[in-house]
Amino acid sequence: MAISPSGEMIAYRRTEDDKKDFLIVYSLKRKKQIAAVGLGQIQHRSHYFVNEKNLILIGSRHLN
Structure with missing residues (x-):
């Protein structure tokens, strides 16, 4: 969180599920x-707010 x-x-x-x-x-508020x-196509690693309007999502995806 x-x-x-x-x-x-x-x-x-x-x-x-x-x-x-x-x-x-x-x-x-x-x-x-x-x-x-x-997040179905990526592997979620972490997330954080940069400011009130921007959220960074860090993830990875394995390619075959």
């Missing part, structure tokens, strides 16, 4: 989800 610099947003990984994998951005990114 990552917390934005202001503490108003969090980003966390959510997995449903074994096939659905998402990175969720949730606004604590507005009390709702404001973004989601599917």
